[in-house]
Amino acid sequence: MEKLIRQYWWKALGVLILLYVFVVGMLVPLKPGITLVAPSSAKTGQELILEIEGYNTNFDKAEDTLRMWLKMDNERSLAAKSIDVIGPRNARVAFNIPDYLPSSQRVQDFALVIDNPIDGASVRPNAVLITQDSIDPDQGIQQWVNENMTGLHEKQGITFPFRNILGETIRNTYFHVSLWLAMMIIFIAAMVYSIKYLRRLDNRYDYWASALTSVGLLLGGLGLLTGAIWAEYTWGKFWSWDIKQFTTLIALLIYMAYFVLRSAFPDEAQRARISAVYNIFAFIALIPLIYVLPRLTDSLHPGNGGNPALGGEDLDNTMRMVFYPAVIGWTLVSSWIASLLYRTSQIEEYLWDKWDEDDNYEK
Amino acid sequence: MKATNWILTAFLVFFTLTTGAAQTGSTDFMRSMGKMYVVVAVIVAVFIGLVLFLVVLDRRLTKIENQINDHG
Numbered sequence: 211m212e213k214l215i216r217q218y219w220w221k222a223l224g225v226l227i228l229l230y231v232f233v234v235g236m237l238v239p240l241k242p243g244i245t246l247v248a249p250s251s252a253k254t255g256q257e258l259i260l261e262i263e264g265y266n267t268n269f270d271k272a273e274d275t276l277r278m279w280l281k282m283d284n285e286r287s288l289a290a291k292s293i294d295v296i297g298p299r300n301a302r303v304a305f306n307i308p309d310y311l312p313s314s315q316r317v318q319d320f321a322l323v324i325d326n327p328i329d330g331a332s333v334r335p336n337a338v339l340i341t342q343d344s345i346d347p348d349q350g351i352q353q354w355v356n357e358n359m360t361g362l363h364e365k366q367g368i369t370f371p372f373r374n375i376l377g378e379t380i381r382n383t384y385f386h387v388s389l390w391l392a393m394m395i396i397f398i399a400a401m402v403y404s405i406k407y408l409r410r411l412d413n414r415y416d417y418w419a420s421a422l423t424s425v426g427l428l429l430g431g432l433g434l435l436t437g438a439i440w441a442e443y444t445w446g447k448f449w450s451w452d453i454k455q456f457t458t459l460i461a462l463l464i465y466m467a468y469f470v471l472r473s474a475f476p477d478e479a480q481r482a483r484i485s486a487v488y489n490i491f492a493f494i495a496l497i498p499l500i501y502v503l504p505r506l507t508d509s510l511h512p513g514n515g516g517n518p519a520l521g522g523e524d525l526d527n528t529m530r531m532v533f534y535p536a537v538i539g540w541t542l543v544s545s546w547i548a549s550l551l552y553r554t555s556q557i558e559e560y561l562w563d564k565w566d567e568d569d570n571y572e573k
Numbered sequence: 574m575k576a577t578n579w580i581l582t583a584f585l586v587f588f589t590l591t592t593g594a595a596q597t598g599s600t601d602f603m604r605s606m607g608k609m610y611v612v613v614a615v616i617v618a619v620f621i622g623l624v625l626f627l628v629v630l631d632r633r634l635t636k637i638e639n640q641i642n643d644h645g
Contacts, residue, residue, distance in 0.1 A: 215610050232616075236612070240607065265607055278584060376608075377607035377608040377609075378606065378607040378608050378609040378611070378612055379608045379611045379612055381612045382611070382612055382615050383618055385612070385615050385619055386615060389619070392600065428623075428626050431622065432618065432619050432622040434600065435618050436615040436619060439611065439614050439615050439618060440611060440615060442611075443604065443608055443611045444608075444611075492644060512637055519612065542591075547626065547630075548621075554630065554633055554634065554637070557637060558637060561640065561641065565640075565644055568644075
């Protein structure tokens with residue numbers, strides 16, 4: 211370790227990985243998506259005209275091959291009657307809604323599906339709510355002119371998923387979520403050094419634990435801050451006392467108390483021993499606060515309230531190619547910062563010991 | 574100390590600007606281009622955080638240097 215902290219290869223590696231994350235994470239385009247469908251509600255027995263706004267779409271280039279459907283469920287979908295392309299991102303589409311729907315619900319939600327060879331297929335769930343005046347599923351089945359969606363296209367090239375509400379902010383996965391994972395790795399390392407200290411009672415381990423913990427706190431603080439900015443534009447509020455916001459804040463406060471505790475002991479050995487024990491307890495508290503409690507109740511965060519975390523459309527394979535390097539990159543750079551703190555405290559200790567000896571000699 | 578104050582001020586200004594924009598309804602900028610500027614704001618926040626940390630380390634080293642000078 212003493213040799214490693216003077217070597218540059220892993221620091222350069224961390225910086226290069228982060229550079230890759232910044233470039234690829236910012237430059238890869240999003241998959242085409244649908245940002246607006248208006249009106250969002252309609253009645254049966256009408257011709258429904260929808261204004262559509264796409265994102266990263268090429269409606270004008272694909273005008274002749276553009277297809278749209280209103281999808282009720284996996285078996286039933288309604289093809290568009292006519293499509294007017296207004297621009298690359300705008301189109302007007304007409305549907306003939308029958309008098310009765312093949313559904314026993316008064317209000318039925320429909321997803322809008324758009325497909326063309328250039329953009330591939332994109333879906334907007336719950337795009338239109340259609341209200342039936344009277345319910346008659348049998349009539350509905352007879353009247354329904356079903357058109358199965360066949361031959362859907364796949365967007366060519368490397369893209370990140372398009373998610374409603376998120377839009378481009380899905381890129382924050384590399385600058386917010388990865389910080390938390392890096393923080394976790396750094397806190398684990400800090401706990402390992404605390405255990406090592408308790409086994410060997412070597413001051414260097416205590417300095418490592420302290421340096422790593424302060425860098426972990428930096429990552430956690432930045433995680434909270436970036437999360438708040440992201441939340442303002444997706445959830446509508448910087449801080450909404452979401453269960454995960456709340457529990458991570460508590461976890462970080464517990465870690466902050468570690469430094470308060472350290473400053474309370476003037477005696478080095480006592481400080482090192484008590485803070486090592488406290489650090490282990492802080493880590494034990496961190497796991498339920500971050501990974502267990504938020505999953506027990508509903509949360510605005512994905513991966514909580516029973517949802518699988520980091521899966522499906524939130525983190526596809528293309529994103530994994532940036533996300534995992536981001537975690538490694540942040541961890542390496544954080545370790546670099548921690549090593550600087552460690553070396554500074556080594557110098558401080560050396561100088562203070564030396565000066566103490568000098569003072570004693572003079573006496 | 575001065576540097577920390579400057580950075581804190583800059584950070585607070587940045588924060589009030591973004592919140593102020595949210596309140597006056599001129600969020601069009603932050604929400605334009607598929608909310609791309611939210612990503613920019615997040616990266617700026619991370620950068621400011623790292624710089625703040627550098628300032629703290631800088632001050633700690635200055636303290637050591639001063640003590641070395643005192644001890645001749």
